[in-house]
Amino acid sequence: MDEHHHAVRVDFNRTDCRLLIICTHTGFVIYSTSPCKQILRQLFDDDLGSVVCAEMKFRSNIIAMVREQDLRKITLWDADKSTLVKDFEATTRSPIVSLKYHHKHLIAICTDGIEVHDFNENVIKEKSTPNNPSGICAMCTDRRYSIMAYPGLEKGSVIVVNLFEDSNVKINAHDYDIAFIALNHCGSLLATASGNGRLIKVFDASTGTKMYELRRGSTDAVITSICFSRDDSRLCCFSENGTLHVWNLGEQRKSLVDAIVNYKSSDWKHNGIEGKAQCSFSPEDSSVVYVVSSLYKLTVLELGQAGMVRVVDTHDLIANLNSSSKLNK
Numbered sequence: 429m430d431e432h433h434h435a436v437r438v439d440f441n442r443t444d445c446r447l448l449i450i451c452t453h454t455g456f457v458i459y460s461t462s463p464c465k466q467i468l469r470q471l472f473d474d475d476l477g478s479v480v481c482a483e484m485k486f487r488s489n490i491i492a493m494v495r496e497q498d499l500r501k502i503t504l505w506d507a508d509k510s511t512l513v514k515d516f517e518a519t520t521r522s523p524i525v526s527l528k529y530h531h532k533h534l535i536a537i538c539t540d541g542i543e544v545h546d547f548n549e550n551v552i553k554e555k556s557t558p559n560n561p562s563g564i565c566a567m568c569t570d571r572r573y574s575i576m577a578y579p580g581l582e583k584g585s586v587i588v589v590n591l592f593e594d595s596n597v598k599i600n601a602h603d604y605d606i607a608f609i610a611l612n613h614c615g616s617l618l619a620t621a622s623g624n625g626r627l628i629k630v631f632d633a634s635t636g637t638k639m640y641e642l643r644r645g646s647t648d649a650v651i652t653s654i655c656f657s658r659d660d661s662r663l664c665c666f667s668e669n670g671t672l673h674v675w676n677l678g679e680q681r682k683s684l685v686d687a688i689v690n691y692k693s694s695d696w697k698h699n700g701i702e703g704k705a706q707c708s709f710s711p712e713d714s715s716v717v718y719v720v721s722s723l724y725k726l727t728v729l730e731l732g733q734a735g736m737v738r739v740v741d742t743h744d745l746i747a748n749l750n751s752s753s754k755l756n757k
Contacts, residue, residue, distance in 0.1 A: 499523035526563025568615030575615025
């Protein structure tokens with residue numbers, strides 16, 4: 429791995445965020461978050477290019493990924509055996525930009541639509557979206573439910589779909605194009621951000637009722653990550669200006685200004701994280717936030733009293749790379 433390059437993509441394992449996967453120009457690397465350690469590094473010596481996106485099948489050894497040289501092909505890779513399981517083509521003619529596993533589905537997010545595959549690689553549902561080069565889509569992680577959200581064709585709208593029942597709700601969330609969406613663990617809450625990134629809105633995903641307007645800032649910023657805590661008590665977001673914001677949900681607005689303008693300012697704020705990053709709460713403790721950046725840095729933050737944020741640790745993920753090839757589950 430060329431340490432002078434940014435990672436192609438960084439993501440937490442969606443099941444519980446105890447693992448993170450980094451896509452690189454030569455393969456992928458998987459780390460645990462607590463303790464922070466590399467548990468697998470996969471290098472490819474072929475000419476298929478960068479790993480554009482990769483998704484762990486829960487905490488198993490199966491990795492679904494897309495390579496740069498064929499953006500319509502999904503590769504299933506056995507990380508324990510370092511062998512190919514199978515390749516299969518998406519039916520779409522547009523590139524795949526993101527993948528998401530659910531307990532019954534593999535979702536391929538393309539630049540102009542979404543394909544929902546069963547585990548026999550059959551396409552069971554197709555959804556149209558506006559141009560979606562960032563792969564905006566959210567999927568709940570609770571195996572009892574199958575709630576998916578994605579940008580609607582109408583500007584600023586989001587479609588929430590129950591894949592078990594094939595029912596959907598349209599939510600007119602913003603006046604501008606949707607830039608990021610997130611669902612909580614069971615898919616009952618939807619968080620959205622538009623292109624200007626000033627407000628995060630939280631909706632009841634089943635009815636479309638707006639529950640919160642959360643103010644990130646007064647200047648524009650690109651939101652790269654939004655995450656609910658496992659108990660839904662908090663929400664965090666990260667923007668490309670290097671700032672993490674965290675809100676307590678369900679509390680009263682903390683200032684007269686907030687009450688007048690009908691939104692809630694963040695309860696915690698932390699600056700200075702470089703690179704495009706993803707944020708996530710610890711599954712055991714909503715006062716601990718992980719931020720992993722495309723510069724191979726994992727920052728662990730602790731939320732304290734009166735808006736205080738303490739940097740617990742910063743890990744240089746590229747400094748301790750080794751050639752381990754087994755996924756320790």
